[in-house]
Amino acid sequence: MRAVKSVVVRLLARWETLLVLAIIGAGIWSWQLSPFFLQRANLLDLLTPYIFTGLMAFGLAFVVIAGEIDISIIGNMAVSVVCFAQLFAAGVNVWLAALIGLGISTVLGLVNGTLVSVLELPSLAITLGTMAAYGGLAFVVLSGEGVASFPVHYTNIGGGYIAGNQLPIALFLVVGAAVVLGLVLHATRFGRYVYTIGSNREAARFSGIPVTRVRVTVFAISGLMAGIAGVDYVGYFGSARADAGAGSLLDVVTAVVLGGVDIFGGAGSMLGVFLAFVLVAELRNGMNLANIQGDTQDIVIGGLLLAAIVAGNLLRAAQAGRIRVGPLRLGRKEVVGQEAAEAVVSSKLATQNLKGR
Amino acid sequence: MHRRKLALAGVVVGATLATALAITLSAGAGTKAGYKIYFLPKTTTIPVFTQNALGAKKAAKELGDTVTYNGPTDVSGPKQVPFINTAARQGYQGLVISTPDPNAVAPALKRAAARGVKVVSYDGDTAPDSRIIFVAPSSNKLIGAIEVQWAYSETGGKGEVAILSATPTSPNQNTWIKFMKQELAKPKYKNMKLVKIAYGNDDPTESAKQTQALIQAYPNLKVIIAPTTVGIQAAAQELQQEGKCGKIQLTGLGLPNDMRKYVKAGCANKFGLWDEQAFGYLATYVVHNVIAGKLTGKLGQTFKAGKLGSFTVAVSDGNKPVVVLGPPLAFTPANIDKYHF
Numbered sequence: 122m123r124a125v126k127s128v129v130v131r132l133l134a135r136w137e138t139l140l141v142l143a144i145i146g147a148g149i150w151s152w153q154l155s156p157f158f159l160q161r162a163n164l165l166d167l168l169t170p171y172i173f174t175g176l177m178a179f180g181l182a183f184v185v186i187a188g189e190i191d192i193s194i195i196g197n198m199a200v201s202v203v204c205f206a207q208l209f210a211a212g213v214n215v216w217l218a219a220l221i222g223l224g225i226s227t228v229l230g231l232v233n234g235t236l237v238s239v240l241e242l243p244s245l246a247i248t249l250g251t252m253a254a255y256g257g258l259a260f261v262v263l264s265g266e267g268v269a270s271f272p273v274h275y276t277n278i279g280g281g282y283i284a285g286n287q288l289p290i291a292l293f294l295v296v297g298a299a300v301v302l303g304l305v306l307h308a309t310r311f312g313r314y315v316y317t318i319g320s321n322r323e324a325a326r327f328s329g330i331p332v333t334r335v336r337v338t339v340f341a342i343s344g345l346m347a348g349i350a351g352v353d354y355v356g357y358f359g360s361a362r363a364d365a366g367a368g369s370l371l372d373v374v375t376a377v378v379l380g381g382v383d384i385f386g387g388a389g390s391m392l393g394v395f396l397a398f399v400l401v402a403e404l405r406n407g408m409n410l411a412n413i414q415g416d417t418q419d420i421v422i423g424g425l426l427l428a429a430i431v432a433g434n435l436l437r438a439a440q441a442g443r444i445r446v447g448p449l450r451l452g453r454k455e456v457v458g459q460e461a462a463e464a465v466v467s468s469k470l471a472t473q474n475l476k477g478r
Numbered sequence: 479m480h481r482r483k484l485a486l487a488g489v490v491v492g493a494t495l496a497t498a499l500a501i502t503l504s505a506g507a508g509t510k511a512g513y514k515i516y517f518l519p520k521t522t523t524i525p526v527f528t529q530n531a532l533g534a535k536k537a538a539k540e541l542g543d544t545v546t547y548n549g550p551t552d553v554s555g556p557k558q559v560p561f562i563n564t565a566a567r568q569g570y571q572g573l574v575i576s577t578p579d580p581n582a583v584a585p586a587l588k589r590a591a592a593r594g595v596k597v598v599s600y601d602g603d604t605a606p607d608s609r610i611i612f613v614a615p616s617s618n619k620l621i622g623a624i625e626v627q628w629a630y631s632e633t634g635g636k637g638e639v640a641i642l643s644a645t646p647t648s649p650n651q652n653t654w655i656k657f658m659k660q661e662l663a664k665p666k667y668k669n670m671k672l673v674k675i676a677y678g679n680d681d682p683t684e685s686a687k688q689t690q691a692l693i694q695a696y697p698n699l700k701v702i703i704a705p706t707t708v709g710i711q712a713a714a715q716e717l718q719q720e721g722k723c724g725k726i727q728l729t730g731l732g733l734p735n736d737m738r739k740y741v742k743a744g745c746a747n748k749f750g751l752w753d754e755q756a757f758g759y760l761a762t763y764v765v766h767n768v769i770a771g772k773l774t775g776k777l778g779q780t781f782k783a784g785k786l787g788s789f790t791v792a793v794s795d796g797n798k799p800v801v802v803l804g805p806p807l808a809f810t811p812a813n814i815d816k817y818h819f
Binding site for chain 2 (some may be wrong): 166303364406
């Protein structure tokens, strides 16, 4: 009996479980607000307008887990989108143009990564700078103009539907991306390195992890995902402009932090980020169906972000057996130390295991 | 193992709950007489749209319709898309939209139309194939030209001119600026020189910053034309703070309520706008007639819009089919107290 109880407690204490409960709760609330919420077509189409924010959140998760931040992703996506659009307008094949767009966003991510890791500069300051620079660059490339009329075989990737015109094709893109990136994060040596670096960079360096290379790579992943988000964005909205994605950073960062990723690095899961992305989209959809005003919606989403930061801090303290109310911050630091030590050891073991095979 | 079983149990409970909810879902939403109309502005954070919505609600009251007013907090076409989607899901018969991004809302509007929603655009037009009729406040050429004429009369036709616009991607702003340049190219304006087009992004703080930059960079500046209600108010405030009222003239498009105290302080003596409530009122009459099947977008069709009188579906600025509200009103210290919006 005691064993069952402890399993229940541990399961309940898992962030992902809480997110699933929150999704169910928000579903009931939305259904109470509007009878249209539970229509199958609505449930299937609920994520579609927000998928580009989810794709960016998956990439950003790597950066945050590694203990950094990348706020240049919206500007990065805009540059990728306008370059892609200009190439397409100039007659380049749409898929080739999209591929070049992905290449550009990856390079922009590499620029961030190099400045942060090789030159050892703070990521908040660097990506604040590149956020402005990339945003400006996008306007240089496409000025105030917009490019539209992309071919249907391309726009289907973001805005097409199958199965009786109800199942969005982009749903496969977002689930597929979550699975692939989840595997990279949770089932590879590289992923383990990301956690270790986020927990304690010095310890990671001393244990022989190629810290600089890994840190550059997480920014490149974030850049690439901004590019993929751009491909989906242009597909769904059918319009490429220099202000693409403007005002979406709140939703992206909320998905990452609400997803249980520790804003100080070292903890988080791709499943959590995916669930949080679903929760944010579900809430926005439910509130829209109930005709709740846009400003009220922003208050709810912003409140959720704050609640997630506070609750995440409490939960991590609880998991480490430090539920006693007190200097939480102090408790957390010690936890980080412990986790880091464990992570270093386990990463070494993992490395050895891999070598053994 | 236990953990997995529990997780499974959780999923089963969740699924059962969801199914139960789906079954108990009643389809009986009370049906009222009249049409359900969704009124979607570029953003709900700019007061002009609230004025449009007040006019829309007056029209709906006369027609026995209901109007829902909602939209995003950012000026963004993509952020309007979820509102379009959910309006269609809720079974609205009509959608009135003003958008900053004509192409980004087009696919969603077409999906809504396929579900039976009649789409009418106003103020910021959408891609022509995604709406039935566009309701324009005035002709773009007239709006652009009249603002330059106001600037002329305020400065005596001499000196440097700057434009304070909203975002560089806003189609109606860019169209008006194009016509301002055309007007300025006429020989009458040979002593007026356009020195700068600044962008305040329809944000009060950024618009004030841009105004300050204009004052500093162009010491001989004689007039600022701000064809945006957000920009002109921020510019008036900035001119007052810098003690430049009367030295630099201010004109453009503004709301009487926003501008009243600056007019009284002598910081703006002539600016204009169409009647924003009448604008929303007219758009609602148009969408009502479209839902009723009386308007299909054919040129030459006529209809009566309540107290505003008769209108004709026509071509305007090379755009069609369009219903035009009329020429802008000019506000001056003499008449501003007659207007309250």
